[in-house]
Amino acid sequence: MQPFKSAVLAVAIGATLSMCPLAARAEAPTPGADVQMMVRVNGHDIPIDAASLRHASLHSPSEAPAGGDNSSQNLLGWDQWFGCFSLNHEDDIFATYYTPSVDMHAGREINDSFGYKHIRADKLGVWTDEYDSAVAAGWNPALQNMEDWDDLMSVAAETGIEYPNFQGGSAVNNTTCVNVNLDFVKPGVGLVYTFNAIAVYSNTNDRLITAFPTTRTTC
Incomplete structure (x- = not known):
């Protein structure tokens, strides 16, 4: 991601094949077609593509969520990057995920860490490994706006958050964990x-605390 390009990407996929009109069944296999990232919902792979995207807004706390379907390839723009890493505006919101409503804030790395800074500091390496491994397997991220x-x-x-395969949490910390x-x-090919x-x-405050790849199927 280059911070000098503005916009956001956050995606939601239909819960089941019958309930979501945008997330339809995958089309018949076409030999030689591109590798596509899909989300597994109730045992079915549902494509994540331009026809089934719903975008969360990239906004500061003083701005209302933006609507529309204008997808782009970057989670952060220059203004968000500057506010996060130069001005340390930890409450700036980079993305809002819905059902339930959860915000990814700029966040902080230490002392009750949360949000983008926390994820970047702790999990950048493992996320990069997954990204690179998927690309090595033939995935072209640009075709899915990433x-x-x-x-x-x-x-x-x-x-x-919207369609977990597993959901748990901590009553002590008052958090929800999804997989x-x-x-x-x-x-x-398959x-x-x-x-x-x-x-x-x-x-309690609808903040995204962390997100990371795992070998587990539960939390």
């Missing part, structure tokens, strides 16, 4: 890469 590790992280967080499975499928991801958010 450009770097944090676009993939945001997609995983969004799909996990989602992302598959990379080549039409006519599964070429897969991984699970966990997202954790607060039940």
